[in-house]
Amino acid sequence: MRFSFPKLPGRLNALLITSFLAFQAGATTLPSGASEVASVEGITEYRLSNGLRVLLAPDASKPTTTVNMTYLVGSRQENYGQTGMAHLLEHMLFKGTPTIRNALGEFSRRGLQANGSTSTDRTNYFASFASDPDTLKWYLGWQADAMINSLIAKEDLDSEMTVVRNEMESGENNPFRVLMQKMQAAAYQWHSYGKSTIGARTDVENVDVGQLRAFYHQYYQPDNAVLIVSGKFDPQATLNAISDTLGKLPKPQRTLPPEYTVEPVQDGERAVTLRRAGGTPLVAAMYHIPAAGSPDYIPFDLAATILSDTPSGRLYHALVPTKLAAGVFGFTMDQHDPGVGMFGAQLQPGMDQDKALKTLTTTLESLREKPFTQAELDRARSKWLTSWQQLYADPEQIGVALSEAIAGGDWRLLFLMRDQVRQAKLEDVQRIATQYLIPSNRTEGRYIPTEKPQRAPLLQRPDLTETLKDYKGDPNFKQTDAFDPSPANIDALTQRSSLDLPNGAVQLALLPKDTRGGRVQAELLIHFGDAESLRGQRINAAAVADLLERGTSTLSRQEIQDRFDAMQAEVSFSGADTDLTVAMSAAGDQLPALIGLVLDVVRNASFPQAEVEEYQRQTLTSIRSAMTEPTSLASRALARQNNPWPADDVRYVPTFDESLAQTEQIQRDALVAFHKRFYGAGAIKFSAVGDFQADAVKQALTTGLNGWQKAPAYTRLSKPYRDIKAENFDIETPDKANAFYISRMPLKIQDTNPDYPALYLANFLLGTSETSRLWNRVRETEGLSYNVRSNLSVSSYEPTASWTVYAIYAPENRDRLETAITEELARAVKDGFTSEEIKDGIAALLNYRKLSRAQDSVLASAWISYLDRGRTFEWSAQIDEKIAALTPDAVNAALRKYLQPSAFSTAVAGDFAKHKKTP
Template identity: 40%
Template sequence: MRNVEGIDEYMLQNGMKVLFYPDPSQPKTLVNVTYRVGSRHEYYGETGMAHLLEHMLFKGSTNYKSIDKEFKKRGMGKNASTWLDRTNYFETFDANEDSLEWAIGMEADRMVNATFTEEDLKSEMTVVRNEMERNETNSFRMLMARMSSTAFIWHNYGNSTIGARSDVENFPFQRLREFYKKHYRPDNAVVTIAGRFDKEKTKALVEKHFGAIAKPEKPIEPLYTVEPTQDGERTINIRRVGNLPIVGLSYHTPSALHAEAGALQILTEILGDATRGRLQKSLVEKGIATSASNFTFDLKDSSQFLLFVEGNKDSDIAVMEDELINIVENLKDNPITQQEVDLAKAKMARQIEQALRSVTGVGMALSEYISLGDYRQAFYSRDVVARTTLEQVQAAEKYLIRSNRTVGRFIPTEKPVRAEIPAAPDLTELLKDFKGNAVATAGEVYDNTVANIKNRLIKSQWAEGTKINVYPKVLRGEQIIIKMHFPSGTAENLAYKGSAIGYVGALLKKGNAKYSKEEIVSKLDQLKSSINIATSAGSTDVAISTDKSNLDATIALFGEIMAAPTFPGNELEVMKRSSIARIESERNDPSKVAGNSFKEALANYPKGHPKAYMTLDERIAATKAITSSELESLYRSHTNIVNGHIAIVGDVDSDKISAQLHKQLSGFVNDTEYEYMTSSMKQTTGLTISTETPDKANAQLYIINPITMNVNHEDYLALKMATTIFGGDSFSSRIGARIRVKEGYSYTVGAGMQVNSLDTQGMYYAAAISAPENMDNVVAAYKEEAAKVVADGFTAEELDQAVKGFISSRNHAWASDEYIAGVLQRASKLDEDLGRYDQQIEDVQKLTLEDVNAAFNKYIGSLDINAFKAGDFAKLKK
């Protein structure tokens, strides 16, 4: 056994690696199985096979036939993902030995005994095709996929994981079974178990289930294709209906295992940071582009260094391209500075430290490093970044050259300069002496139950009115979580301010009288903390995440941010340009178009109301009209602690932290009137509104009906169970089993309701995506399933699973201390006793089938639905 930074590593006799990452302070468990197989392992004619096989493994196995029902019954969060170098399957659940053994047994069984049939494949085809169409609707995803296929001539990294439509639709079923047998084997897999579990018992379970699988006699076949050195710039153009121009650049870079990978990661931050990055400064803030990003695909054989800029509808795409290339390929004349390197490293260190606070999150992230060859690379690469020098970062410019660029044009060159990509090192030699850092401070084992929280909860109130709720608890990494909610304003005093008010919070960290925006971000990186401030029509909300050692300095910095904002005009203009570009992008996005159509039809607010529907043109005009002086006025008049609520979770002194926060916020008192703005929707039924979105492969459906309902209504829990059974899961719900699983019309389908404790009116909704030609079938299938429930009702088994899922989901959510901070804040705002949560569990267990069926019939089955559709339906008529 080997232990690195709290992770125990075992090897079974059959060659399967096992990683245990225990954290008893969190009452949840993750089981994550990573297979070293992705789209790079597909042969000619097999593109998309790894991803399609991922879908097939949810069809069950020899000894675990209906895993979708078991997932729901046990309240498990579950999913899978496929990428270039790996595929992983995972389950998260509230910690218990029964679910843990079931998950381990199920994953071991479907490793070798998956029972998917040719009929299963056929039924899933339309779902996968719909997923393809969803990607084809997204301009950015399409461009990135085409760039990769152009950058790589021979290596499978150039193939989209979703695959070619012709391959996915035509490869023989037997080839899929052969692919499964070839790659799904214990010596090609790593199982990671993280969170709360008994190590010895779990080790025995892993040995019992996974250890019983024989190691195949035939060894794993190595891959041998190497992408040749690129010998000239390449170009790809996509011409399709859309609104916003995008320019992207791609450069080949070494494997993520190479010594230079750390320098390239730092360079990515220097160029692409959303606040301090060179792209932001030179392109976005100067109005050449509306947004810019830089990221890397850190892969096993060789990597990609990617940059993208997006403009508005009037941008000159040639200027965008020329300026982007000039920034990226001119580092010799504009060298990297030591300050840039230090700031980037501080940010990356902060992100890593915050990520390490979540054991289950780390357990998931390890899949990416397992795909590289060894999970320890996660920590080794962190250390490589930490010791990377300015000279090493500057040297990375050798890869950012014309002949290594995708998006250029072919130009004959007498003496071409080429970027030779070095081979990946031997991991055994690279990591032989690696020990890792000290294990992060563990949190205390103290579950978030109502009784436990009440036992510790300390309440107080400031003279101005704000209520303080402190829940002392030692969290992992000594984390401290603070959430603040300050209600303010009315529909009258915020009339015609709905667009502007959101900019107030967004601009607070963009520079003030004391600090520039770069200095604010750098200070937060140094403090390994985050401060998020959001303003909306009716409230100011603040979220702070820090640790015990940096708490005092972080609160002081928060006070400095709040004390002297200047709402810089140049930053406001940058944000306005980006907002307008996002609004413009809604004109042809089926999901946005359908969403806007239901808001226009059903919103019941008078003109000027902060929540009133506005057309895209009205939103653009309102955005253009926003000024810094207007934001300054709104900040002064609507930042008010008179009606505030603060929740704090962490190892803190309640009196001290209350005094610290009061010192920073005591000046924010005014007589601005506050009144909660209630939800208001027209009681309209029977609408069918269909909107054209030309040249979009995917169509969107929303079914929206207002209902008289809130969380405290006597029918709430019964209706909650009804919507869960009817549409709460894309696989096992009534409409999921019909529309996705049986018919294969939609990749994403579901239903639910939006209600709260303050409004008397809520909203029932259902949603689905599909190919335009299948949209009428989706609506018809939905109506048929609703009619079946009205006629025959739900079953006792469905209700039992829904109730168990509700309780399990509640337990799972309450395992998150950040979620608990939100619970405490809401309870304070609503003046509710936490005991209502336990009462709700008791009440949901008393529900009868008659209660649930009656609720469905009253609020859903009796409705003449409002259907809002958007897609390229005109193309079908032609």
């Protein structure tokens, strides 16, 4: 469970939206009492007689179904003394009804990926699963049961309270989140948007269970909810199932209370200063902006992109190259009522915060003197639509997308906003940004008296009825064919071959298939060098990969990014040691051109001096921030424990101080020399999954690699098993509300070992699923952690592996958490798992694996991995068969053979000194 947080800077600052094809109108017989309300681009809305709204978005391109129940209640509806109730109820509904006492456990047993989230305007509960009408009907039955029969029991509330506090404390570790919360509180005088969704700690801890039940009965009703079903399902059968479950709930008799609070126009600059330990300096400015349904929202959102994008944005150019900041960000909040836009910058210690903040606000508020250009708008529009297309290809995101649009006022906003982006005019973007980006509408770090303050226009909630009366959406959509994600079908459809070139072969795995929006996921892997040739090159190997797209001999960083945007492509470069990986997503007809551009960038990177210096500043800032974070400190302690390599070996794990020193010593000449020596052809693998032409891809690779030098001979870096003596690490992180626990033991096993499938399932039952031993004990029974898991990592190349257990928790609960984990490990070894646990675990694990194979990006990455290991998806099928055949004796024998609680090394990081008891 989680509370929703606003869109983050950069590429994530886009609507999580997608579109689906529905069945033809009139193809179904409506159940008694149901009526069709509206249909846009294949998504059809129905209304039941009890007031429940239903959105159906069938799509057979992936064999998965996603169900999302959105309640139109969030922190906006909470009164003083009730803050956090909506989020607390999100947790409580999973605690159970008289017939189902542990909903998350039931979901896990049935192979559903389920969760919930709360925002200012809505609460939703969602689940994805391998398409199955029985599972769908069962889940609809649970939704109906939870809507009217949730116990909201005092004992459940008490057990969940520590979990909710732990989630609250986890957010308190993030300086940006806390700063934003304080700024919102200052920006809003009366409206509930000024309150944090997770609520005031005192309100949550002292919540009256009777008031909580009353809140539940008032808002969790059919007429205040929208059910969304997307993916592969039968529309007629699903409508009937909805009618037989949720449709039988009575129509509410109560009337929802009116909302009449309107935030007045801000009449002067407001200031917030936050002082906490750790992190890096931030400066920010927040402005009131129109609601999501307002015709002015999208023009402002585009303006925000023009201002805050990296590297094209005005804030970036004003602050980063001038060394006033290490990085910038900006985003808008698309809310039901008028929301806010926030812009800011992250600084290195020692940078002038006053000067940075002054430059930030001056850049934002000088649009009259420096109007936007058409080129800036076109670039922002392209970025927005690229993100739209990227998510348009993923059917499983429809519930999230529609849920956010519903919260903003109407589900059809999802498409209307896209149309508004397409049609946005420069003069409108300029006019609207100028109206709201003014000093008196700003909340930041100071107050400045103003003799004649300029006022922003009065903001009101928009009426969408007339706007959407005849809206039909984009007629140009096409239905995709169903795809069978079985290993045998994946192998049969994938074209595996070797592209034999003069400078070395390229191993290929190409899987053409229909996808939503004609998208394709691709991955390129380049190997080079060995442990000896790369000695002393660890920092250069990482920096070269990170800096590839910062410029070539013929293209600037901005030009590269603009070409990616023009292709509606998402590209990420990552690399270290002997590897470079490039992940790509684009429209299928653009993939050949994208391959050519990517190979040009990889071959001809120029490492401009200014970009190298910016990279150093950003990396140093990131390292310094990690040096105060419990998760980073504890994880690094264990990583360094298993660190036998000398300091000049690329496998060596440095200290944070060593990382700082090495980053400060990065030199452009060394990067150029590394690139020239190691980057080349000879050991390359490429995979693609989606809507593309295989011959065109092969030609693009042939052309792009023509004449490239051969890289130094590649040899995989071995990381053999080491018998590590168990050790404990205690790390103090002052003033951090949340602590981190991580424990790990080495194992001598390879994934070809006959014990591997049994050990794989044993880990799933121990701490991976929501019915696992650790989850039930630590989270459900004792309420000590928001997230506790175990992870088994096993090599395919050599007999080496590790078993890891981790959890977040409040520092004062350290002893209880460590005792609970220790006891559960010992109980697993002593008693083993029951036959029922193993039977349910096998079914759930196989469903999760099937769901994973339905994701195109997963398939593309898996093919690269299989090419590297000389495998096909027959390997996946064999693992499935071995899991299905497991017996309790086999699983428990493997568990007892390998799990040795005394062999775990443990690192804990938190503010423990603050909570030590005085003798």
